[in-house]
Amino acid sequence: MTILVAGSDRVDAGKTTFTVGLLSHLDAVGFKPRAGNDFWFDHDDAMAAISEGRLYGKDAAGLADASAGDHSPEEVNSVHRLWWPAPGKGKGLLGQTHREFLVDRVGESFVVNGTTDLPETVRENLPLSDAVTIESVSELNDQTERRYLPHFRALAERINDAHRAVVESYSDIARPIQGVEFDTVAVVEPRRFRVYDGARYAKACEVADSSARDGSLEKRVEDVVNLLDPRETHTLEPLTEAERADPEKIAAVYESAYEALR
Template identity: 50%
Template sequence: MSSQPTVLVVGDARVDAGKTTFSVGLLDRLGRTVAEADPSPIGFKPRAGNDYWFDHDDVRAATDERRLYGKDAARLADVSGTTESPGGPGAIERLNPVHRLWRPTPGRTGTLGEADRTALVDRVTPDGETRYLVNGAAEADGLIPAPISERLPLADARRVGSVVEFNAAMRELHLPAFERLAERIRKAAGTRPVVIESYGDIAVPLENLREVLELDVVAAVAPTRLRVYRGDRWLRARSVASGSPREGRLEERTGRVAEMVEPVATRELPALPSGVRADPGGIAEAYADAYEAVLEQVKPDRR
């Protein structure tokens, strides 16, 4: 394992697992061990998403800038060592190339088979140039709110209306974006500490992660609990569990992979007040024991 750790943070609960809080504090903790002349730790979030209804303030803030991103990716950018200003144009998108906007649709099955919610728009930024993918079926049914159509440049965006069309768009837009991000992560790993935050309760956010880098450790975060896994064992278990790729719809969940590999450490995570959650240094202090359990797996004698 590298002296510059590469850590994957996954959620052990579908929503509100605490991944971003954990990742932000971990980046702060790692930054304290980096020499002044060395590159700062950097965080990546390959995929993200938010909801027009449940995350309305965040959606408005981003679309006011004619952008589409979420607060989790923005928080990672704020504490990451990047060449751009943390919240400036391009900084968030470089760390988070794919973002999906949802809305609740009670009683309706979405285009991708999701129950009671519908994907509206994807923002895909493979290499600095942002493209949008619009759910044409949702648009035809009047499900895309007017402010989204007015604030985002969707007039020339690609439209898809079926799973087949969406999978074709995934191959042409999303997968190249993920491949470029994986290469960016590969180049960063070994030269600086890297934290990769997954999406929802997805076990591995990039299909080719096992091929492009040596993952040191996995932190599976759930309310009140951290479980720590060896990176190589986690990726091997995920490969066994996944079988064949299922583009655009289903990925292996953290719980499924966790059934196949034993954790090397477990820790309790205390509840944090909002003031602490907003402060990376405060998180690092509150979760100090948990971070030590993660970084213990990166020591040379753990190889």
């Protein structure tokens, strides 16, 4: 069984909380192929990893902790991107307004944005001596072919080999990884989630309009689900902070909703 959890809101859709509880409910392994955080807005979370010479986010850490078996955040998350604000600079290397990427972790290696100065603590703590430095979108595209895609393919194989796998997407991107066929898709947003057949969702991904995102064309969730009728729609109840911190408590609150994904 392989389930995709996608979010229809770009920010705070509730994907990770939903996924963590689902992992506990199914005794499954969770994956987040792509992730990222902001050195300014997520500073504490970023520094928790950077101070250890690592780069991952709290979402991947939560999925790794809630998964069946013993997994590190890096094992369930192939690529992690560190951003920070770029006030007054307009569009940066990847065309993001007032935002620029600093460094990517790709597997165990790093790709650095050579058009900006890295924060001192990032330079000092991350093992960047062998990192690849890029200064243009064309160079990033070349590294995507050389470095990023092989890691995504390897992760897809691990997902396909898992007895039960739950894959969390990022932002409002409809399909975070190629080469994986999903049995069921859960589209999560505040107060509700919708259930879609995996095969029909995949076909809708093929025909939906694309939008420019991080230098590539990606399908957004709402553009995909606008082409489909959900198999089921369920209400999501709000959770207390204590419930959100415990995968088993999330699973208990959402148990009846999770059964719709089997």
